[in-house]
Amino acid sequence: MEKVDVAIIGCGPAGLSAAVNVKARNRSVLLVGPKLCSSALHKAHRVNNYLGMPGLSGDELRKSFIRHVREMGVDITQVSVSGIFPMGDSFQLQVQDEFWEARTVILTTGVFAAKSLPGENTYVGKGISYCGTCDAMFYRDKTIAVLADDVEHEDEVRFLAEVAKKVYFLPKYEKTGELLPNVEVLRDKVKEFQGGERMETLLLAEGGELNVDGAFLLKEQMPMAQLVNGLELVEKHIKVDTNMATNIPGVFAAGDVAGKPYQVAKAVGQGQLAALSAVAYVDSKKGAPV
Amino acid sequence: MEKVDVAIIGCGPAGLSAAVNVKARNRSVLLVGPKLCSSALHKAHRVNNYLGMPGLSGDELRKSFIRHVREMGVDITQVSVSGIFPMGDSFQLQVQDEFWEARTVILTTGVFAAKSLPGENTYVGKGISYCGTCDAMFYRDKTIAVLADDVEHEDEVRFLAEVAKKVYFLPKYEKTGELLPNVEVLRDKVKEFQGGERMETLLLAEGGELNVDGAFLLKEQMPMAQLVNGLELVEKHIKVDTNMATNIPGVFAAGDVAGKPYQVAKAVGQGQLAALSAVAYVDSKKGAPV
Ligand SMILES: Cc1cc2nc3c(=O)[nH]c(=O)nc-3n(C[C@H](O)[C@H](O)[C@H](O)COP(=O)(O)OP(=O)(O)OC[C@H]3O[C@@H](n4cnc5c(N)ncnc54)[C@H](O)[C@@H]3O)c2cc1C
Ligand SMILES: Cc1cc2nc3c(=O)[nH]c(=O)nc-3n(C[C@H](O)[C@H](O)[C@H](O)COP(=O)(O)OP(=O)(O)OC[C@H]3O[C@@H](n4cnc5c(N)ncnc54)[C@H](O)[C@@H]3O)c2cc1C
Numbered sequence: 326m327e328k329v330d331v332a333i334i335g336c337g338p339a340g341l342s343a344a345v346n347v348k349a350r351n352r353s354v355l356l357v358g359p360k361l362c363s364s365a366l367h368k369a370h371r372v373n374n375y376l377g378m379p380g381l382s383g384d385e386l387r388k389s390f391i392r393h394v395r396e397m398g399v400d401i402t403q404v405s406v407s408g409i410f411p412m413g414d415s416f417q418l419q420v421q422d423e424f425w426e427a428r429t430v431i432l433t434t435g436v437f438a439a440k441s442l443p444g445e446n447t448y449v450g451k452g453i454s455y456c457g458t459c460d461a462m463f464y465r466d467k468t469i470a471v472l473a474d475d476v477e478h479e480d481e482v483r484f485l486a487e488v489a490k491k492v493y494f495l496p497k498y499e500k501t502g503e504l505l506p507n508v509e510v511l512r513d514k515v516k517e518f519q520g521g522e523r524m525e526t527l528l529l530a531e532g533g534e535l536n537v538d539g540a541f542l543l544k545e546q547m548p549m550a551q552l553v554n555g556l557e558l559v560e561k562h563i564k565v566d567t568n569m570a571t572n573i574p575g576v577f578a579a580g581d582v583a584g585k586p587y588q589v590a591k592a593v594g595q596g597q598l599a600a601l602s603a604v605a606y607v608d609s610k611k612g613a614p615v
Numbered sequence: 616m617e618k619v620d621v622a623i624i625g626c627g628p629a630g631l632s633a634a635v636n637v638k639a640r641n642r643s644v645l646l647v648g649p650k651l652c653s654s655a656l657h658k659a660h661r662v663n664n665y666l667g668m669p670g671l672s673g674d675e676l677r678k679s680f681i682r683h684v685r686e687m688g689v690d691i692t693q694v695s696v697s698g699i700f701p702m703g704d705s706f707q708l709q710v711q712d713e714f715w716e717a718r719t720v721i722l723t724t725g726v727f728a729a730k731s732l733p734g735e736n737t738y739v740g741k742g743i744s745y746c747g748t749c750d751a752m753f754y755r756d757k758t759i760a761v762l763a764d765d766v767e768h769e770d771e772v773r774f775l776a777e778v779a780k781k782v783y784f785l786p787k788y789e790k791t792g793e794l795l796p797n798v799e800v801l802r803d804k805v806k807e808f809q810g811g812e813r814m815e816t817l818l819l820a821e822g823g824e825l826n827v828d829g830a831f832l833l834k835e836q837m838p839m840a841q842l843v844n845g846l847e848l849v850e851k852h853i854k855v856d857t858n859m860a861t862n863i864p865g866v867f868a869a870g871d872v873a874g875k876p877y878q879v880a881k882a883v884g885q886g887q888l889a890a891l892s893a894v895a896y897v898d899s900k901k902g903a904p905v
Contacts (some may be wrong), residue, residue: 342666342880349664350748374639376632376883377679378667379686389667396669458640480898488641567857567874584857586891590632593666594884601876 329355331603332418332427334406334552337363338589339580340433341390342596343603348397350604355427356394357402357420363387365435365581366589369459370450375589386589409553409576414610416575428610429603432563432571432578433596434549436587444518445542452524452539457481460541461488467538470495470527472515476502478543485541493527493535511535548582559584569599577603619645621893622708622717624696624842627653628879629870630723631680632886633893638687640894645717646684647692647710653677655725655871656879660740660750665879676879699843699866704900706865718900719893722853722861722868723886724839726877734808735832742814742829747771750831751778757828760785760817762805766792768833775831783825805830838872849874859889867893 331347333340336358347354361367369383378386394401408419409430417424438455445453454460457471461484470493471482479502486492486505494501494510501510514530518540527535550556550563557564557572562584569577579595581587621637623630626648637644651657659673668676684691698709699720707714728745735743744750747761751774760783761772769792776782776795784791784800791800804820808830817825840846840853847854847862852874859867869885871877 338666345664345666345669346880373687374635374887375667376628376635376886377665377676377683379635379683386667393667393669397663462641480895484640565857567855586888588887588891590636590887591884594881594887596666597664597878597880597884598876601878 328415328426328428329353330428330607331355331431331600332416332425332429333357333431333433334409334418335433335435335549335580335582336391336394336401337365337433337435337580337592338390339435339582339592339596339599340431341394342593343431343433343579343600344394344399345397346597346600347604348399350601352604352607354399355402355425356399357404357406359405360403361387362391362401363435365587366390368449368455370454371460372589374459375593406552411553411573411575428607429575429577430553431569431596431599431603432550432552432576432582433580433592433599434552434582436546436548436581438544438546442515442518444520444524448518448520448524451522452520452537453518454539454541455544457485457541457543460539461485464489464539466490468536469493470515470535470537470540471543472540473497473543474545475543476500479504481541481543482508493537515540546581546587550582565595567598568602569595570602575603575606577606618705618716618718619643620718620897621645621721621890622706622715622719623647623721623723624699624708625723625725625839625870625872626681626684626691627655627723627725627870627882628680629725629872629882629886629889630721631684632883633721633723633869633890634684634689635687636887636890637894638689640891642894642897644689645692645708645715646689647694647696649695650693651677652681652691653725655877656680658739658745660744662879665883696842701843701863701865718897719865719867720843721859721886721889721893722840722842722866722872723870723882723889724842724872726836726838726871728834728836732805732808734810734814738808738810738814741812742810742827743808744829744831745833747775747831747833750829751775754779754829756780758826759783760805760825760827760830761833762830763787763833764835765833766790769794771831771833772798783827801825836871836877840872855885857888858892859885860892865893865896867896 330352332355366383366387410417468491492508517528563578577599579599580592620642622645656673656677700707758781782798807818853868867889869889870882
């Protein structure tokens with residue numbers, strides 16, 4: 326494999342936007358990721374807040390993003406990178422037992438969610454949602470359950486309670502904050518999600534059942550931030566400046582892995598910034614005396 | 616006018632994206648700007664680097680952005696805001712001789728270019744371009760003129776000279792740097808652009824004429840950053856943190872006015888971030904004791 330100008334790790338919205346912008350500046354690019362490119366987007370049943378493309382399912386959006394990259398002549402290499410090692414003026418990427426070489430690296434590896442519950446995958450987008458602010462409006466005046474991993478999700482719980490008629494709230498933590506009167510806190514756990522076409526019932530660990538119109542699963546998502554040694558993090562996300570540079574010269578990051586909010590437009594914008602910064606970095610090195 | 620949660624000043628890509636995202640969070644929004652919303656986008660003859668929507672003219676992109684906002688039920692109020700004044704927990708916006716009120720403000724006012732020359736507007740996208748790196752490829756092995764306001768544009772001049780056969784270079788400043796041999800520096804000024812369907816001729820102040828295939832006008836663009844007193848700037852742009860907050864609590868900024876690069880995807884991503892930050896700010900104030 327010849328040395329590329331920019332290697333992009335992950336082909337979700339951030340990585341695809343980075344690839345389009347590196348290519349628009351006429352630099353060579355290696356773009357790697359799994360077949361689906363973004364399982365997050367694949368799962369989103371409707372994305373209404375990416376400017377210019379309302380009313381599409383996440384999967385339709387995902388497909389048109391990939392089409393754009395293909396039209397620009399960029400291939401997506403279906404591999405997983407297991408480590409990245411700085412070597413003088415460039416980087417070695419470990420792919421299985423090979424090493425590939427790049428002048429700069431953009432990390433767009435996203436976040437991954439904790440393990441799912443029985444029935445959960447069946448009903449994503451059919452009664453199960455991961456994002457209160459995205460999907461609340463589908464449950465106006467309805468009865469919902471909300472499962473939350475951490476107290477930091479309570480803003481979302483409050484927002485859902487403003488919209489829904491009744492909220493069964495199952496926090497995984499002890500002390501809850503102030504909640505609206507239509508929120509009933511249950512100290513129980515969900516064992517399984519059941520239903521027909523749509524999810525209808527939560528089976529609880531202590532034997533009870535809840536009949537609901539929908540359930541929101543507000544769970545922690547872990548950033549995939551561990552590929553490069555010595556990368557500085559802020560909590561669990563990669564620390565970036567306003568140009569998407571990390572603490573390691575030549576390494577940039579964008580999208581969910583670089584921090585919240587976890588959103589498509591933000592990922593696309595940051596992908597562009599990271600690309601332009603990486604191109605400027607490559608140019609500065611090419612210009613510099615060796 | 617009743618007090619809105621979020622006032623957005625300017626309806627280019629950054630302002631429109633902010634509006635979509637405030638609305639998705641179910642907060643009230645005032646969106647103001649001129650009829651075209653973004654004259655920058657209106658002028659761009661082809662935008663290929665906004666993920667998911669390749670191959671469109673800037674104007675087609677502009678129209679689908681506006682359509683999205685309309686579909687979300689947001690109106691665009693065709694006024695210009697002449698000043699913004701913090702008043703306790705909210706902001707007064709001056710519109711002609713009225714004052715409108717908002718809990719938070721997002722500045723998405725873009726940049727504006729210096730005054731245009733006779734014939735310039737007629738031939739934008741038909742022989743006149745403002746962006747070397749965007750449009751150089753259309754002039755491979757052709758003869759072009761390049762007008763530059765400032766020495767900082769010389770990187771772009773060098774890039775154009777690599778691609779074009781011959782470059783007539785008309786800098787507005789004294790001392791030029793090292794240039795390729797196919798660049799001829801002319802100490803003259805352009806009086807007018809002339810042509811048929813496309814621009815063909817530059818009439819010069821000292822009476823001469825240049826016949827060219829195209830002209831690049833590399834001019835300074837001034838950020839519209841002067842609406843709020845006491846706003847901190849970095850050079851001429853509004854200073855923002857990674858959440859698009861300015862130094863004034865409750866005032867956010869996004870897009871070109873918040874710094875380079877001047878690009879659509881970056882503006883859209885920052886508009887989303889500013890919207891989510893503004894909504895969080897409104898919520899924190901509503902929750903707080905008065
Ligand atoms: C159910 C759901 C609904 C959503 N709804 C919305 C919505 O309405 N609006 C909105 O704006 N956002 C929404 N989102 C969020 C949105 O999908 C994410 O913000 C977006 O996909 C982030 O893009 P990304 O490129 O940063 O990461 P991702 O899309 O997660 O892509 C990262 C990719 O990198 C790959 N990768 C990781 N490590 C490696 C490695 N070592 N080698 C190779 N590849 C690797 C991953 O496998 C993954 O494919 C939703 C998400 C979910 C799950
Ligand atoms: C010829 C050309 C080609 C381009 N090509 C590309 C390209 O290929 N790819 C790319 O990504 N980008 C391109 N761009 C850049 C892109 O158009 C800008 O980055 C983008 O429009 C910035 O969006 P914005 O919302 O920040 O500002 P703008 O789009 O400039 O919108 C700001 C709006 O705010 C309004 N406003 C200002 N002050 C006030 C006030 N006081 N009250 C009310 N309204 C106000 C302005 O009138 C304007 O309508 C190009 C630009 C030009 C000029």
